Amino acid sequence: MNSNFVYVTYIRTTPEKAWEALTKPEFTRQFWFGIAQETTWQPGAEWKLVGSEGKVYDTGEVLEREPPHRYVVKWRNEFRPELKDEGYSRCTMELVQEGELVKLTCTHTIERENSKLIGAVSGGWPAVLSSLKSLLETGKPLPRPTTC
Amino acid sequence: MNMDAVFKALADPTRRQLLDRLHARNGQTLNELCEKMDMSRQAVTKHLALLEAANLIVVQWQGREKLHYINPVPIHEIAERWICKFERGRLAVLSDLKKKLEREDR
The missing domain is CATH 1.20.5 (Single alpha-helices involved in coiled-coils or other helix-helix interfaces)
Structure with a gap:
């Protein structure tokens, strides 16, 4: 039995712009509250989720990449032992043009029941995806969700 | 996305109950969601369609099973x-x- 979630947001943009926002660190940091994905994006390449102060939150590997529509990364937490112990999860990001909108689907899954890692990341993704939508549609990301 | 659709979808106790059940256990089939609901399968299907239209649930196929995920x-x-x-x-x-x-x- 897997633990997983599927999050969807519709963004008034193009798949190319959304792809750039997700894969270029200087762009990503603007909406991901200072965090960026560091990798060459070649399948098999090392992948890291790094904070603005250089802290490595998660590590893994690029499994698939089809710009500007889809990437899959192998994802393991690095800073909380109980999450790191769960091993690798899989995060898939898909971008599909639907009329004037881009449907962004983020799927995060791990092969274990009641995963703490999935519990932890499921809380973070809605804020990140809403901030990405705001940045692409209005030019402004959302503030870091601390007061709410 | 249309926020009116989201507010409208949330303004119904049955639909909130369906979301609560998906929150408790994500990725359920229609049959599972119909259990313990005091209404017809057809009525549940209608509520799920409204939730899906408001992007509050996402449907994914896994083999021959249609699974519902809270969004x-x-x-x-x-x-x-x-x-x-x-x-x-x-x-x-x-x-x-x-x-x-x-x-x-x-």
Whole structure:
């Protein structure tokens, strides 16, 4: 039995712009509250989720990449032992043009029941995806969700 | 995304119950969601369609099974627009008040 979630947001943009926002660190940091994905994006390449102060939150590997529509990364937490112990999860990001909108689907899954890692990341993704939508549609990301 | 559709979808106790059940256990089939619901399968299907149209649930096929997943992103957008914004305002007012009062003390 897997633990997983599927999050969807519709963004008034193009798949190319959304792809750039997700894969270029200087762009990503603007909406991901200072965090960026560091990798060459070649399948098999090392992948890291790094904070603005250089802290490595998660590590893994690029499994698939089809710009500007889809990437899959192998994802393991690095800073909380109980999450790191769960091993690798899989995060898939898909971008599909639907009329004037881009449907962004983020799927995060791990092969274990009641995963703490999935519990932890499921809380973070809605804020990140809403901030990405705001940045692409209005030019402004959302503030870091601390007061709410 | 149409926020009216989100508010409308949330303004019904059955649909909120369906979301609660997906929150408790994500990725359920229609049959599973119909269990313990005091209504016809057809009525549940209608409610699920409204939730899907509001992007509050996402449907994915796994083999021959259609699984329903809760999607909290529109709810986050509502919280950000209608709650966090005002909360920040209130905190700013409190901090201004504190500054003013502390100045008066001197």
